[in-house]
Amino acid sequence: MAAKGPNNQMRARIGMMTLAFVVLGFGLVGVRLLYMQVFHYDFYSQQAASLQTRDTFITPNRGKIYDANMQVLAESAEVERIVISPKGVVDEAKVNKGISAQAQQQTLAQILADELSLDYDTVLAKVQKTNSEYEIIAQKVDKDVSKELYAKLDEAGCTGVYSEPDTKRYYQQGSFLSAVLGYVDNDNNGAYGLEAQYNDVLSGTAGRIVRVQNAQNQDMTPETEQYIPAQDGDSLVLTIDSDIQNFLEKHLETALADNPQARDGVSGIVMNVKTGEVLAMASLPDYDPNSSYTITDERYIEELKTNVQAALAEAGVTAEISDKYYQEGGLANLPESVQQNEELVDKLTQIRSQQLYKMWYNPVVSDTYEPGSTFKLMTVATAYELGLTSEQDTYYCGGSLMVGDWSQPIRCSNTSGHGTQTLTEALMNSCNVAMMQIAAKTGMDRFYEFYKAFGLTEKTGIDLPNESSGIFFDLNDTSAWNEVSLAVASFGQRFKVTPLQELNMVCAIVDDGKLKQPYVVKEVLGSDGSVKSTTETNVIRQVISEETSAYMREAMEAVVSGGTGKNAYVSGYRIGGKTATSEILPEYDDEGKVIDTEDRYTASFIGVAPMDDPQIAVLVSINDLPESAPHGGGAIAAPVVGRIMEDVLPYIGVTPVYSDEENDRRELTVPSVIGSTEEQAAATLAQAGFEYRVVGDGDTVTDQVPSSGVRIPASGKVILYMGESKPTEQISVPDLTGLTPDECRSTLEEYGLYLKQKGVASSQVTGSTTASKQSPAAGTKVNIGAVVTVEFSDTTNVNDR
C-alpha cells in the first residue's frame, strides 16, 4: 500500500493546496498591488516625490536701507549657522585607539565653547544628545569666526560639525536711528520699525533648487534638477538725512544728560515742512539693533533693576541678580535659587520683556501725550480762520478764569495775570485765559471740526509700524466733552495725540494750511538699483487759509524773538515756535491712590524756520519730568531746538541774515595787518568792521591776534602787538556759567579770548539771561585769540503754563 501512487485523499488535499496558494495567496497579492498601484497611487507617488527630491531654499538677499544721501544704514551679509550632528561626533576608530567617546565629546564642546564664546556646559549638553542628528550650536556666526573654528576642529580631528548658510543684518552705525530702523529677528524677519513695516519689500522671494537625490543625498542626473532663482529684496531710500539725524541725536543726548530725571527720556523729530518728509527722528535712550535683545543703556538697566527688585521683594526672595541677566536675560544668568522658582522666573522674564518693548518702541509715533501749550497754535489758528479773532483783538488775563460749572477757577501760568494782551501777545505769553476765551468763542463743535481737520483723530499714515491715533474726549458723553473740557483743551490738556501728529499739525499751520502725510521712505530701489517707486508728497487737505497761516507764522516768530520761546533763538535765522509744559495725568495704583509723590510734566518745544519761508519743523520733548526738576518747555526744550536749528539750517543751505540788532552776532574775517603802521592797521581793521587794542609801543605791527583769516564775532577786538610777539603760552578757559553776556565778554577779553554769543536775542537779554553752556569747557587750554562759544538762556518769562 505504501508504495502506491497518491491516494484520492492526497490528491484532493493537494488540489485544495493548489487552490489555496494560487488563488488565495497570489490573489491577495494581486489585489494588494491593485490597491497600492492604482487606487492609492497618488499617496505613494507623493511620498516618493517628497522622499526622493530635496528642496534647497535659496535665501534672497535682504534689501539695504539707505539714508537720503545714499549712505548705507542697514545691510545684510552672509553668515553661518553652526550645527552639530551629535550622532556623528564620536569616532569609533578613535574609541578603539583609546580615546573615549566622552573625551571626544568634551574636546568638541571645549573647542565650540572657546571659539564661539559659548557656555561650555550648555554646548556639552547638546553634544551629548546622541539620539539627535541636529542641534543648533550658534546662530549668525561671522565667516572668519567659523573659518577659525573649522581650522581648530580639523586640527583636533573633530567630526559632526557643519554649517548652514544664513544672513545677518548689520547696522553699521549701531544705535543710530534705531527707533526708525527697527531690527530683524533670528529668522531675518523685520521685528520693529522700517524693517517690520517694509519686511515684504526688503525680504524678497526665496528661490528653490529641487534636486532628485539618492538616499545618500547624492544628486542624481543633473537634468532632473529644477532651479527657481531667488528674488532679492528691494532697497529703501529714506527721507532721513544722516547728518540731520546726527545733529538731532547729538543734541538730544545733551538734553538727556541735562535732564537726568526725565523718566521717559527725550525724543525729537525734524520734518520738512513743505513735503511731510521726516528728516530725522530719534528717541533716547535707544538700543543697538545689531544686538536687539541686549540692554546696555544705564537708564534702562536702572529701571529694570528697580522693577526686578520690586518683584523679588514681592516674592519674598533675596537674591543677587547678576548684571549679565539684566543685560542679556537668559535663565542661566539667574541665580540657581531663583531658577527653581518658576513663577518668579516667569515674572522676571515678563518684566525684562516689557523693558525690551519699551526700548524698541518708537514713542514719537506710538506714544501719545498731552501736547500742552503747543496746541494753542491750533486754538488760535482755528478762531482766526473762522474770523472770530484778529491781531487787533485784545484779551484780558486776570490769572484765572471760571468756566462753566467747574468749581475752581482754571489758572493761567502767570497767576497774577498777563493783563490786557493782543492776540499775538497772548501766544507769546502762552496765556491760558486768553485761549479759553478764544476757544469758547469757537465753540465745541467747530473746535472739534478743526481738531479733526488737522488730522488729530486719525493716524498720520506715516510708513512706520504701531502708529497710534490719539484719544479725544468722548463726544457723546456730556460729562466728558463740555465747556470745561473745551477750556482745558484750548491749551492742550486732557486729550492725547502723538508727538508726530502734533508736529504734523504745526507743519500744516505754517505751510499755508496744507496737512500732509508724513513719510520716511522716499524711494524703493530694485535689486539692480533701478527706482521702483517714489513717494510723492500727499497733501491730505488744506485746513486753514494762506492768510491765517501767514499770521500764525508771524505770531510764532514773535514767540521766539520776544516770548516764551526766546531760548530757541538762533541769530541770523528767523525762527518761530511754541513752547509747551504739559501736565501728565497722575497714575493710580489698584486702590485708586496716586502713585507719584509729585506732579509730572512733559516739556516740549516745536520750532519752525526760516519763518519767511518755512522749511523745517523741529519737535523736541523731554518726557516725564518731576515737579522738583526743571520742567519748563521754554527753559529746557527750547534751547535744544535752537541748537538743532543752528546746525540744520546752514546744512540745508539757509544763509544767515543778520538784522541790525543782530550785528553783534555776525562773524567777520580778520585781515592781515602785520608790518603796517598803527594808522594803516586801524584803517584796514575799520574797513573790515573791527575795533582793536594795542599792546607794546613799537612803530609797526609785529604780530596780531587773531591771525589773519580767522573769523571772530564782530564785537571782538583785534589785538595788535607793536614790537612784541604774541604770548605763546596757552590760556586756561575760565568758567563762565551764570554770567551775563556782558560779563562774559569782558572776562574773556581779559584773557585775550573772544565770545561767540548764542541763544536769546540780544534785544531780549535781561539781567537773568545767563551763560548755560560754553565751549570749550572751563579749564581747557587754548591759544590766545581763541573763540569761546557761550550759550545763554533765560528762565524768566518763558513759563507757559
Place this chain on the structure above:
Amino acid sequence: MASTTRQARSPRRPDPRRRIDTTRPALRPDRAPVPRDAAVMHAHAAPPARTRTRSRVRAHAWDMGVFSTVLLLLVIGLIALFSASYSNALFYQGSATYFISRQGINAAAGVVAMIVISKISYKVYARFYKELMWLSLILLVLVITPLGTASKGAQRWLFGFQPSELAKITVIVCFSYWIARDTKGIRSFKGLIKPYGFLLVAYIVLLFLEPHTSAMMIICGLGVVILVAGGMRLWYFGPILVAGAGILTAFYFAFEHVQERFSVWLDPFSNMRGEGWQGAMSQIAIGSGGLFGRGLGKGMQKHLYLPEPQNDFIFSSWCEEMGLIGALLVLLLFAYLIFRGFRIARAAPDKFSCLMATGITAKLAIQTLMNLFVITGIIPVTGASLPFFSYGGTALLMQMGEMGILLNISRYARIETRAEE
C-alpha cells in the same frame, strides 16, 4: 475517451499500463523503465511484497510547462536584478555589474544543475534521507559555533553556504520518505511526534539560535504542508492553531518591541526614518510604480532607498519600474509554475514522489508568497528572498536543483493526468 481524475478516484482502479498503451502510443519506448522499487526500497528492510508486482511507470518527457516557466522567471529575474542592483552595486561594491555578473554565472550553473538533476531519478534521495538529516543537523550546529559567519546580528552562513537551505530540502525528503514508508503513522498523534515532531523541533531550536525566523517559518510550513498532503488528520490543526495564536498573543503583550514591530507593520510611515524604513521604502516603490511603472531602469527607490534591492526587495523595484502590469505578469508565471508543480505531485507515480513534488512546490510557493507578502506589507517585514529573482548563489542553485527534481518526477507522471493537457 479522455480519462479524468474522477475516473482515477473510482474504486475500481483501471490498470495504468493499459491506459498508457491505449491513450499514449507515442510514448518513447527507448527510455528504460527505472527500477524504482529497487531504488526506493534498497535502503530499507522489508518492502511490502505487493509493490514488486505493482505496474511500472516508464520515464517520459519532462513537463515542458515547468521547464519553460522556470527559464522565463530566471531570465526576467536576471533583468530585474540588474536593474535593481546596479545603483547599490556601484555605491557599495564599486561596480555596477557586481551582482548581475555573479548571479548570471549562478543562473547558468543553475540551469545546468537543473537539467542534470532532472536526469537523476528522484528515488535516489530516499536512499540518503538519513545522511541528509544528520548532515543538515550537524551543519546547523556548526553554523552557530564560531565557525559560522555572523552578519546583522544573525549567524546563518557557513563558508558561504546557508545550512538552513539544506534543512528545507531535508524536511521535504525526510517527511516524504517517512510518510511513504508508513502512511498510517501520521494518522496518530504519537506517530506525528516521532519522527516528524522531533525533527521539526530540532530544526526550530537550531534556527532559533542563529536566529533565522523566516527559515523557521518556511520549514514549519513545509512540514505541515507535506503532513497534510500525506494524510494527517486535519482536526490536529485545531489545537496547533489555538496554541500558535496563544503564543503570538502572549508575545505581543509580553514584549514591547513586538508591539512596536506590529504598529510599524500597520503603518510604516509613522516611523519612516526609523523602524518603518524598509517597509515604507518598499511600499513607496510599489505604489509609485502605478499601473504601467516608471519604465525599466527608471526606478528611483533602488537608488539606495530600498535596502538591498538586489535581494528581498527586488520585486518592489520591479513593481516600481514595470507597474501593475509587469508585476501581474510575474505573479502569473509564479502561479502557473506552482500550479504545474502541484499537478505533477498529483500525477506522481508513488507517494514518495508525490510528496516530494508537493514539498518542492510548496517550498517555492511559500517562499514566493512570503516575499510578496512582506514587500507589499501584508505581513511584517522579515527576511524572505524571492525565488529566481533575489541575488544569492546557494538559494538559486538549490532552487534550480529542486526544479530539476520536480522535472524528474514529472517524467514519471501518470499518464491520465498528463492526458488532461
